[in-house]
Amino acid sequence: xxxxxxxxxxxxREAERRLRERLRRTxxxxxxxxxxxxxxxxxxxxELFQRTGSFKIRGALNAVRSLVxxxxxxxxxxxxxxxxxSSGNHGQALACAAQAEGNVxxxxxxxxxxxxxxxxxxxxxxxVGPGQRExxxxxxxxxxxIPAYIVVPRTAPHCKQDAIRSYGATLVPCEPSxxxxxxxxxxxxxxxxxxxxxxxxxPAVIAGQGTIALEVLEQAPEVNAVVVPVGGxxxxxxxxxxxxxxxxxxxxxxxxxxxxxxxxxxxxxxxxTPSPHPQExxxxxxxxxxxxxxxxxxxxxxxxxxxxxxxxIKQATxxxxxxxxxxxxxxxxxxxxxxxxERFQAFPRDLEHICIVLCGGNVDLxxxxxxxxxxxxxx
Numbered sequence: 238x239x240x241x242x243x244x245x246x247x248x249x250r251e252a253e254r255r256l257r258e259r260l261r262r263t264x265x266x267x268x269x270x271x272x273x274x275x276x277x278x279x280x281x282x283x284e285l286f287q288r289t290g291s292f293k294i295r296g297a298l299n300a301v302r303s304l305v306x307x308x309x310x311x312x313x314x315x316x317x318x319x320x321x322x323s324s325g326n327h328g329q330a331l332a333c334a335a336q337a338e339g340n341v342x343x344x345x346x347x348x349x350x351x352x353x354x355x356x357x358x359x360x361x362x363x364x365v366g367p368g369q370r371e372x373x374x375x376x377x378x379x380x381x382x383i384p385a386y387i388v389v390p391r392t393a394p395h396c397k398q399d400a401i402r403s404y405g406a407t408l409v410p411c412e413p414s415x416x417x418x419x420x421x422x423x424x425x426x427x428x429x430x431x432x433x434x435x436x437x438x439x440p441a442v443i444a445g446q447g448t449i450a451l452e453v454l455e456q457a458p459e460v461n462a463v464v465v466p467v468g469g470x471x472x473x474x475x476x477x478x479x480x481x482x483x484x485x486x487x488x489x490x491x492x493x494x495x496x497x498x499x500x501x502x503x504x505x506x507x508x509x510t511p512s513p514h515p516q517e518x519x520x521x522x523x524x525x526x527x528x529x530x531x532x533x534x535x536x537x538x539x540x541x542x543x544x545x546x547x548x549x550i551k552q553a554t555x556x557x558x559x560x561x562x563x564x565x566x567x568x569x570x571x572x573x574x575x576x577x578x579e580r581f582q583a584f585p586r587d588l589e590h591i592c593i594v595l596c597g598g599n600v601d602l603x604x605x606x607x608x609x610x611x612x613x614x615x616x
Contacts, residue, residue: 285598299445318431325397332404339382394601437469447475468523470531492575
């Protein structure tokens with residue numbers, strides 16, 4: 238097995254350079270009501286206000302810009318295409334980043350179709366949305382930049398699938414498993430001659446996500462701990478690299494659902510322990526496994542992993558909606574649930590200033606049946 242790439246603060250700083258003037262500096266908000274429940278001062282890093290509605294644009298844009306800069310240095314052409322698999326947010330981000338590399342017209346939602354050629358002799362099977370045929374000529378004329386192909390589980394929220402289409406990418410469906418995602422993406426890479434940009438294991442993606450930590454330390458130098466939802470581990474790995482390089486005294490906690498607790502199991506056993514068939518979770522964006530590039534960073538730099546139940550995630554998400562008036566997605570509620578959990582309450586009181594990364598706000602409003610199914614109401 239190949240050695241994982243070595244990443245350091247210099248890589249995160251380089252990502253910061255690439256992203257400057259291209260992304261928003263998201264706010265760090267407080268909430269007295271939630272702080273009272275946690276009995277600590279809570280600081281919320283609002284990545285739901287980032288372009289494409291989540292933190293994922295940081296890593297995707299850094300990865301695409303790295304590819305473009307590499308091509309420019311070599312005097313070559315832009316990549317033929319970029320390819321990834323995603324539960325939705327990284328797919329949106331990569332599609333947006335790829336589109337930004339050309340002269341692009343107004344936002345549009347291109348029809349997904351069986352494409353023959355794609356400009357490079359490829360044949361990729363995709364879907365055609367109802368009522369979209371009239372957009373074909375328009376999307377062909379306006380879709381600039383680098384072609385993007387996004388492999389998405391069939392169960393991904395429709396709002397995220399629609400957003401991927403709106404950035405001009407080709408959506409390729411797959412089954413909702415890590416194996417199917419990886420196999421389908423590998424096939425698309427072969428057929429298109431594109432470059433794979435992994436949603437969490439690509440070094441440039443990890444470095445891009447680490448820019449969150451640089452902003453947090455500037456916005457709140459008093460912070461004692463950072464709590465980060467974990468799926469593939471790209472965000473927490475990048476954040477941990479930056480935090481431990483600049484402020485080794487700051488604790489870094491991962492938070493994940495009990496139904497998808499491979500990161501917790503890996504830390505517990507001291508070795509990468511993927512879950513081949515994780516259970517269903519309302520936090521769909523973290524229903525995936527950490528990988529070979531993020532695991533060593535998590536093993537060495539993340540202080541602990543906190544797991545929370547589905548009910549705790551629902552309650553925390555609803556609390557943020559009601560008390561902060563922020564429409565976060567349930568995955569962002571995982572970190573809030575972890576800080577409100579009994580286990581976190583038992584941590585030393587000197588962990589007073591806690592930053593929680595609200596990782597995204599791409600909510601599928603049509604799927605909120607759990608709002609009426611949940612017993613009781615938020616206090």
